[in-house]
Amino acid sequence: MMPALYIHIPFCSKKCLYCDFYSLPYSKDFASSYLRVILKQIDKLDQDISSIYIGGGTPSALSLETLDKLLKGLKRFIRKDMEFSIEVNPESVDKEKLKLFIDKGVNRISVGVQSFDDKKLKELGRIHDSEQAIKAIEFSKGAGFKNISIDMIFGNSGENLYAWQSDLEKAAACGVQHISSYSLSYEKDAPIFKMKEEGSIAPLDDEVMAEMYKYATAYLPEKGFQRYEVSNFAKPGFECKHNLNYWGNNPYIGIGPSAVSYMGGARAENVKDVKEYIDRFNKGMDPAISREELAPIQMARETASVKIRTKEGISYDWFKDKTGFGFLELEKDALEGLAEQGLIEYNKKSARLTDKGFLFSDTVSSAFL
Numbered sequence: 001m002m003p004a005l006y007i008h009i010p011f012c013s014k015k016c017l018y019c020d021f022y023s024l025p026y027s028k029d030f031a032s033s034y035l036r037v038i039l040k041q042i043d044k045l046d047q048d049i050s051s052i053y054i055g056g057g058t059p060s061a062l063s064l065e066t067l068d069k070l071l072k073g074l075k076r077f078i079r080k081d082m083e084f085s086i087e088v089n090p091e092s093v094d095k096e097k098l099k100l101f102i103d104k105g106v107n108r109i110s111v112g113v114q115s116f117d118d119k120k121l122k123e124l125g126r127i128h129d130s131e132q133a134i135k136a137i138e139f140s141k142g143a144g145f146k147n148i149s150i151d152m153i154f155g156n157s158g159e160n161l162y163a164w165q166s167d168l169e170k171a172a173a174c175g176v177q178h179i180s181s182y183s184l185s186y187e188k189d190a191p192i193f194k195m196k197e198e199g200s201i202a203p204l205d206d207e208v209m210a211e212m213y214k215y216a217t218a219y220l221p222e223k224g225f226q227r228y229e230v231s232n233f234a235k236p237g238f239e240c241k242h243n244l245n246y247w248g249n250n251p252y253i254g255i256g257p258s259a260v261s262y263m264g265g266a267r268a269e270n271v272k273d274v275k276e277y278i279d280r281f282n283k284g285m286d287p288a289i290s291r292e293e294l295a296p297i298q299m300a301r302e303t304a305s306v307k308i309r310t311k312e313g314i315s316y317d318w319f320k321d322k323t324g325f326g327f328l329e330l331e332k333d334a335l336e337g338l339a340e341q342g343l344i345e346y347n348k349k350s351a352r353l354t355d356k357g358f359l360f361s362d363t364v365s366s367a368f369l
Ligand code: SF4
Pocket: 011, 012, 013, 014, 015, 016, 019, 020, 021, 023, 056, 057, 058, 089, 112
């Protein structure tokens, strides 16, 4: 099976308050050194690729010239039918960059909108405003993108259900094909975690968060966006192939600091530091600092844990084909417990999340591991 390719661009203009991804402030020189390294790595790849995803960080923070070099380096992998996505942020994407993306074969764009409410954007620590978000979407359409995704966040401390409804209405009406709708979480390495600990912000109650999620799952399908994974909604045919590859536990290659590769049943995680990443590469060392061979049973459990997040859940035939294990036998204990809690429904052919299960998908995923 052809692997998917993920390229991490670890630079952002400014850290958002809720973010725990690995990224640093953008610097032109640093970005150029980093690009030289990843282009050499891309050059060495000797297999066909099923999809390409350039994420971050903020890929659009790179200069036009740097983006041009990166996309030229990827040219030999591009096939007409393949999905090729890039993430952009409203403050750093412009018409020239969008034209370059289209010219170089990028056919899916993911815009980090997060909200159309300026007050909420400020509270999240975003540096763009709603006008820039709308422009980024309109410019993407104008450049010729027919597959546009936006990220939305709900549940910041100043938000209520009514505000989220209004935000989501704008998301559904802005003419995109895909919406990722994430609940705000307080990750330990993110600045808002500290703010919560100090008492300067108060997280919303779980019940309010659940209401917000439920609203999205009812409203977006009404507007033509079907939920195909816990947080992802798409118009028919616009489901993200790159992410479906991941939820199918299929192979992928990760380039860049903090990126993970999963090939031949082994997982490798790259060092989480750009400077060290560059140094390791220049010294001829592997940028991966951890490598784990997965036993077949571990691989099967991990497959269950990610695939259950999808709308269709797990077909036992598919699971047997994929892992060699019978799903019911392998996950018997977990399944019974989860079904008792109303999180999973299963029959003789397949298992899937219930509506309540979608709310507690992390609990279900962990139970299968
Ligand atoms: S949320 Fe995105 S733009 Fe904000 S700091 Fe994290 S990676 Fe950068």
